[in-house]
Amino acid sequence: MRSITRAFGVALVSGTLVVSGSLANAQPAEIDAVPVGSIDWKPCPEDPTGECGSLKLPIDYANPAGEKFDLAVARRKATDPAKRLGVMLVNPGGPGGSGVSYALFKNWPEEIKSRFDIIGWDPRGVARSAPVRCSLDLERAAPSRYPRNQAEFDALAKFNRDLLADCRKRSGAITDHADTGATIQDMDSIRRALGEKKINYYGVSYGTLMGQQYAERYGDKIRAMVIDSNMDHSLGTWAFAATEAATAEDSFNEWVKWCDRTTSCVLHDKGAARVWDSVLARADRGELTDPDDPTVKLTARNVIQASFGAFYGPSWAPLAEFIAALDAEKPLGTKAFADQEVNDVFQAAFCSDWSLPVRSFAEYQAVATAENAIAPHMRGGALGHTAYTGCIGLPTKVNNPQHRLNIRHAPKILMLNAIHDPATAYAWAANAHNQTRDTTVFLTYEGWGHGVYGRSDCVNTAVNTYFATLKTPAPGTRCAAVEPPTAATLAAGPSALPSGPLPGVPGWTR
Numbered sequence: 001m002r003s004i005t006r007a008f009g010v011a012l013v014s015g016t017l018v019v020s021g022s023l024a025n026a027q028p029a030e031i032d033a034v035p036v037g038s039i040d041w042k043p044c045p046e047d048p049t050g051e052c053g054s055l056k057l058p059i060d061y062a063n064p065a066g067e068k069f070d071l072a073v074a075r076r077k078a079t080d081p082a083k084r085l086g087v088m089l090v091n092p093g094g095p096g097g098s099g100v101s102y103a104l105f106k107n108w109p110e111e112i113k114s115r116f117d118i119i120g121w122d123p124r125g126v127a128r129s130a131p132v133r134c135s136l137d138l139e140r141a142a143p144s145r146y147p148r149n150q151a152e153f154d155a156l157a158k159f160n161r162d163l164l165a166d167c168r169k170r171s172g173a174i175t176d177h178a179d180t181g182a183t184i185q186d187m188d189s190i191r192r193a194l195g196e197k198k199i200n201y202y203g204v205s206y207g208t209l210m211g212q213q214y215a216e217r218y219g220d221k222i223r224a225m226v227i228d229s230n231m232d233h234s235l236g237t238w239a240f241a242a243t244e245a246a247t248a249e250d251s252f253n254e255w256v257k258w259c260d261r262t263t264s265c266v267l268h269d270k271g272a273a274r275v276w277d278s279v280l281a282r283a284d285r286g287e288l289t290d291p292d293d294p295t296v297k298l299t300a301r302n303v304i305q306a307s308f309g310a311f312y313g314p315s316w317a318p319l320a321e322f323i324a325a326l327d328a329e330k331p332l333g334t335k336a337f338a339d340q341e342v343n344d345v346f347q348a349a350f351c352s353d354w355s356l357p358v359r360s361f362a363e364y365q366a367v368a369t370a371e372n373a374i375a376p377h378m379r380g381g382a383l384g385h386t387a388y389t390g391c392i393g394l395p396t397k398v399n400n401p402q403h404r405l406n407i408r409h410a411p412k413i414l415m416l417n418a419i420h421d422p423a424t425a426y427a428w429a430a431n432a433h434n435q436t437r438d439t440t441v442f443l444t445y446e447g448w449g450h451g452v453y454g455r456s457d458c459v460n461t462a463v464n465t466y467f468a469t470l471k472t473p474a475p476g477t478r479c480a481a482v483e484p485p486t487a488a489t490l491a492a493g494p495s496a497l498p499s500g501p502l503p504g505v506p507g508w509t510r
Contacts, residue, residue: 034064036192039073050104051075055193059124059173061185067173071186072128073121074100080114085468086223087196088116089187091123093205095178095349098127109454111464116200121190123210125171125178125345132175132345134167145389146301146368153361157393164394167344178345179352181400184214191221198223200467204451205229205424209353211413212405212432215439219410224467228416228453232428234404234435237356237388241367242374244384247425249375251311252276254420254448258316264486265317266324276377279303279326291331298326300379308382311422312450314484351391352399358392383423405435412472414463416452418445441472447481456482 039053054070078084092102103120112118122129142163147153168175187210191199200223203211208227215222235243259265259272267275280300282288288303290296303326310319325332358364371380407413413436417429426444433442443462445452453463458479466472 034058034061034189036189039193041075044074044100044104046101047104049076051077052100054128055186055189057124057186057189059130059177061182069124069130069174070128071121071124071189072100073119073190074103075120076103076108076113076118078113078115078117079110083115084117085115086117086198086200087119087191087194088112088200088202088467089119089121089190090201091120091203091207091210093203093207094126094346095123095180095206096126096345097205097207098122100128109460109464111468115468119190119194121186123178123183123345123349124186125174125348130174131171132167132178132348133170134163134344135170138163138166145386147361147364150361153364153392156389160390160393167348171344175348176352177399178348179399180209180213180349181353183210184217187214188218188221197221201225201227202453203227204453206231206349208415208424209233212407213400215407215410215413216405219407219439222410222413224411224470225413226416226453226463226466227413229421229424229451230415230417230429230432231424232431233353233402234431235402235428237358237367238370240354240356241371241381241384241388243425243427244387244423245371245375245378245381247420247427248308248311248378248381248383248422250420251314251422251448252375252377255311255314255316255319258484259320262316262486265320267320272320272323273377275323275327279323280379288326289329291325291329304379305382305386308378308422311448314422314448316484317486347387347390350387351394354388354391355396355398355401356388356391357396358388364389364392405432407436407439410439411470413440414466414472415440415442416445416459416463417442418447418449418452418455420448421450423450441475441477443473444478445481446478448484456480 036055036057039055041051041053044050044052052072052074054072056068057071058064059067059069089099090102090106091097091099092106099120100122101120103118108118124130125132141159143152143155143159145156147156164175187199198221201211201214203226205228208229209231211225211227212231212233215225232243256272256276259267262268265272279288280303283298283300283303286297288298290298303323307319307322310316310322322332324330358367368380368385371385375381415429415433417424417426419426429442433440443452443459445455445459447455449455452459454460456479462473462477462479
């Protein structure tokens with residue numbers, strides 16, 4: 001079975017796209033010379049209370065007179081014009097998350113809504129902005145991301161190349177220009193179209209890479225910036241794979257600890273780790289089937305991928321119930337193992353932002369062996385492995401290669417990260433902060449999950465105060481963890497859950 005598993009709101013991609021070609025070398029002064037029209041705002045089709053429009057921008061900024069595409073933009077004006085402090089661009093990451101939907105439908109706190117025009121955009125290649133389209137049938141026929149020999153490795157490399165060709169044929173030149181280096185130029189085009197001298201920005205997950213690189217290039221155009229759950233764009237193949245494996249295994253261990261200390265956990269008496277290992281062992285022996293379709297055999301990878309999204313919330317109680325149902329062969333009723341259409345732009349962006357070469361099966365085997373040693377319960381992890389293997393066989397020269405973060409001309413930027421983040425490792429944020437100590441202030445959330453803003457009064461107060469006054473928390477500030485909801489809390493309904501905005505999109509976001 002070759003399926004994309006989705007049990008807890010996170011789809012792990014099977015599509016593998018790449019961007020090749022040279023890095024757009026245009027400098028900010030040259031970009032400013034590219035004409036940018038105004039945005040013709042009209043009521044949004046999805047929600048007439050918001051405003052939507054578009055900007056016609058170059059697909060390739062190195063050739064501004066060449067082919068154009070329409071960048072979709074949405075706006076919610078500040079609800080209290082007397083308090084207005086400007087515009088706030090927002091992005092939920094992914095790559096592949098819709099900033100238009102994020103601006104329109106996220107439950108932004110009143111402190112933000114009253115003071116800022118909230119501006120979201122669908123990054124190039126995403127949703128309403130020249131989406132990258134690929135054959136779903138081809139994607140469903142993808143070989144394993146866990147090759148067992150050179151022949152399977154070669155098949156994976158060939159598939160990646162074939163899919164790239166298919167995506168180019170269906171989507172055109174945007175497939176080769178979906179990198180973050182181009183996206184930050186789109187961001188500044190939005191600023192110019194709005195007639196703003198400076199922007200405010202909130203980005204989560206992969207949206208932090210946009211924030212980091214915008215600050216590097218356009219630091220003097222920033223009033224305030226919060227980057228939440230951070231990427232570390234300085235890592236090579238080994239460091240990337242190792243840190244992703246470690247943070248996935250850490251999230252698994254935190255779930256086990258929670259179940260051990262929480263009597264309402266359905267695996268409390270049996271032991272979550274023991275039941276997990278038993279379920280995976282049955283899968284390895286070919287004895288585990290989909291409880292909703294006993295004709296379908298499940299692999300350990302199916303279970304791991306379907307479970308991984310639970311760490312984002314974290315949704316520990318539902319994960320325990322999910323594993324207990326598999327253990328008891330009880331129908332799930334969730335279609336957790338149904339085929340899902342993937343976010344086609346994910347690798348078009350990722351494989352042009354990261355050069356993570358794995359050139360042979362021997363190299364792959366060495367990396368995979370290290371991953372498995374670091375993350376034995378998660379079998380090497382999930383998201384990180386899926387990401388870098390999606391680039392195998394594709395050019396290692398990319399549009400926007402890794403480099404140490406170098407922010408020189410920006411105001412103080414507030415960085416946030418949870419210690420136990422399953423996707424953007426705490427080590428990533430710490431390393432990015434260490435590279436930019438003169439321009440970033442790092443706030444640590446001592447809890448779990450992906451996306452920090454909205455998790456506690458401590459975090460919310462720090463972020464809202466910073467956006468309103470530009471006052472950052474003291475260096476080294478830490479916010480205490482908030483215990484995730486139990487099954488009883490979830491059963492009590494939404495009113496019993498913590499209030500405030502929580503991120504929610506695919507890829508590196510929940």
